[in-house]
Ligand SMILES: NC(=O)C1=CN([C@@H]2O[C@H](COP(=O)(O)OP(=O)(O)OC[C@H]3O[C@@H](n4cnc5c(N)ncnc54)[C@H](OP(=O)(O)O)[C@@H]3O)[C@@H](O)[C@H]2O)[C@H](O)CC1
């Protein structure tokens with residue numbers, strides 16, 4: 136599913152109006168019916184509804200929704216904010232349509248606003264501004280947003296929480312953005328709705344189809360996409376019935392300094408549970424007993440050091456290499472990481488965890504990353520290697536730039552993990568849950584991706600499929616276990632079930 140810019144959504148809307156064809160006011164009615172139906176699904180008509188409508192089409196949607204809810208016997212109180220004595224044509228038309236209804240209390244605010252008394256179980260509908268926002272809110276609208284945000288009631292935002300831009304909010308005044316309980320957005324999620332920083336404004340996101348032209352959606356190009364189950368299911372290769380372990384790839388995992396063998400165990404098990412033929416695990420001598428016991432399926436390659444990674448390994452024999460889980464950052468390890476990057480030009484490479492932290496301390500070494508390398512930073516790791524910023528939008532732009540500049544893939548882990556490809560495209564992954572924000576979860580992901588690379592999936596396929604698959608296993612684990620109780624080993628336990636779901640998706 137493509138993620139469109141504000142301009143593209145407008146284009147899509149205009150195309151639909153001209154070519155379906157449908158009058159703009161009828162398209163607004165269709166959108167409002169979807170909003171009203173969603174509200175009716177969640178809340179019964181014992182709840183009081185307070186509608187705050189702005190002067191544009193977002194306000195028009197809110198007025199139409201108010202009318203539809205009143206017709207379902209909800210008690211509705213409307214405040215239409217019209218400080219410049221100018222409403223959009225369809226907002227004006229919907230204002231007129233309210234006139235015929237007796238059970239709506241309607242107030243048009245042109246200057247002074249007397250806030251209503253709210254009951255705890257009232258619901259506010261935020262229809263002040265949608266995708267037409269063109270500057271941060273200020274003055275009376277900012278004060279209104281602050282009033283709504285301090286009210287102890289649920290807030291349903293139409294299309295966008297008012298005050299939030301569709302893309303970049305790094306310079307926005309965060310106090311002046313609606314904090315919604317739910318956001319009902321039209322057609323497809325907007326970019327800002329996918330970024331972790333904005334989740335506190337969006338609440339639960341519901342996407343409703345308002346019948347915008349599919350033909351035009353297909354035609355419009357976007358750098359941003361949300362990965363779909365169908366898309367990754369179609370990537371799964373059929374397994375050669377006559378294959379032997381050599382046919383399914385030999386991966387090398389360089390992981391686990393002494394005291395961090397667990398990271399190696401998790402990445403190794405995840406790789407073996409994702410279809411890999413053969414795994415060699417390069418690790419310090421002292422990890423021998425635990426790793427031989429924990430993963431009898433793996434072959435061990437011992438470092439010369441008792442406790443840390445100090446010696447790079449020839450990549451000749453391997454179909455994929457993973458460098459980093461639990462590696463530590465000792466100076467000798469850092470030098471070995473540099474050497475390993477220089478020696479890994481042949482096999483596709485995944486760089487994770489401490490190997491990323493080492494790159495953060497030696498930024499010039501990023502130049503040594505072989506083309507098509509996959510980096511899997513979480514936000515703190517990404518901040519160390521590339522961006523001083525803490526803002527999710529800036530991270531995303533910086534990750535895209537890094538992927539393009541070095542011709543690599545950057546997997547920015549988070550609420551919707553972003554997979555930034557070297558051609559400038561970014562894919563957001565929809566699977567996963569907060570239970571997966573737990574130690575070792577990243578090691579599992581690295582193991583899965585490495586396994587797929589070794590099985591000859593392209594770096595982009597391995598990234599998209601691996602991230603989706605990891606999140607799906609986490610979601611299946613969460614369906615049985617509480618989010619709070621989920622540990623990284625559970626994700627591995629549910630990999631077979633997740634794989635089964637994807638493999639038989641089309642059957
Ligand atoms: N996508 C669709 O197919 C449909 C979307 N619908 C709804 O329409 C809105 C977008 O409506 P639009 O009228 O374009 O914009 P808004 O309602 O979001 O904003 C209205 C005007 O507000 C002004 N503005 C912008 N920023 C500010 C600000 N910070 N302070 C004050 N005023 C502001 C601006 O006008 P200016 O003259 O001031 O430039 C906006 O034009 C979409 O989100 C959906 O809810 C359709 O109803 C159904 C189809």
Ligand SMILES: [K+]
Pocket residue numbers: 193261262263264265292293294295296297
């Ligand atoms: K809104």
